[in-house]
Amino acid sequence: MTISCSHEHAAWPGTVSISSVTLHAVVRDIADSLRRSGVDTLVLVNGHGGNYVLGNVVQEASARGERMALFPAPEDWEAARVRAGVVTSLLTDMHAGEIETSILLHTSPEVLRPGYETSDHVSDDRRHLLTTGMSAYTDSGVIGRPSLGTAEKGRELLASLADSFGAYFSLLTSDS
Numbered sequence: 001m002t003i004s005c006s007h008e009h010a011a012w013p014g015t016v017s018i019s020s021v022t023l024h025a026v027v028r029d030i031a032d033s034l035r036r037s038g039v040d041t042l043v044l045v046n047g048h049g050g051n052y053v054l055g056n057v058v059q060e061a062s063a064r065g066e067r068m069a070l071f072p073a074p075e076d077w078e079a080a081r082v083r084a085g086v087v088t089s090l091l092t093d094m095h096a097g098e099i100e101t102s103i104l105l106h107t108s109p110e111v112l113r114p115g116y117e118t119s120d121h122v123s124d125d126r127r128h129l130l131t132t133g134m135s136a137y138t139d140s141g142v143i144g145r146p147s148l149g150t151a152e153k154g155r156e157l158l159a160s161l162a163d164s165f166g167a168y169f170s171l172l173t174s175d176s
Contacts, residue, residue, distance in 0.1 A: 001026065005050050011135030020053035027057050031068065041067040041172045043165075049094075069168045076164040084156035088145050092124055095134065097144015099157060106154025120145040 004023055009015040018026075031042050042061075044054050054070050061068040072080075077090060081099065088098040096119075104112055122145070123137040137143060 004048055005053065006048065008050055008129060008133045009141075011133055012141060023051065024053050024057055027054065031061065031066070035066070043069045043071050043168055043172065045071050067172050069172055071165060071168050072161055076161060079164060080157045080160035083160040084153040086153055086157070087148050092122055092144055094123075094126070094143040095138075096140075096142040097146055098148040098153070099144075101144075101146040101149030102151070102154035103157055104154065105149055105151040106158065109151070116146045116149075118147065120147050 001023075003016050003018055005020050006015055006017040010017070027044065034040075034042060044058065046054050058068050058070045074090065077099075080086075081090060081093075084102065086093070086098050086102070093099050096116075101112065101116060119140060119142045121138050121140060121142045123143050126137050126143075128136065134141065134143070
């Protein structure tokens with residue numbers, strides 16, 4: 001799904017979001033449809049930190065005895081950060097920082113805007129993010145240090161996440 005919960009980005013024109021209720025319902029509908037087709041295992045690969053409801057979807061499915069997981073977990077991101085030599089902490093590297101810039105430098109460098117190298121912006125105390133949105137913490141949308149991004153770090157980040165995924169696959173496909 002290319003549209004999900006991005007309400008914290010609402011200050012920037014063109015941001016499109018769906019409600020957490022809608023995201024929950026769509027994922028449930030997809031899972032139900034797959035189950036009817038004989039697919040009884042599903043991993044939700046989350047590419048946006050604002051999709052908090054996905055954790056609830058997985059917990060509820062697991063409580064019903066369904067095989068579902070959410071990937072990557074914060075621990076997977078931390079392992080990837082360490083393996084890639086990312087300097088910025090996961091707290092500091094929230095949006096368009098070292099991690100996301102590194103991944104884009106590796107996969108799609110042409111989509112990075114000129115000047116990302118000088119766009120660092122740190123805002124570690126974001127305790128009111130859900131109340132105020134990102135615009136209270138950044139004018140540009142950057143919260144992190146994109147200047148530290150490299151294509152090599154991006155390659156290692158993705159390789160680490162691919163390696164981490166194996167544990168999810170094993171857990172969900174085991175007969176125990």
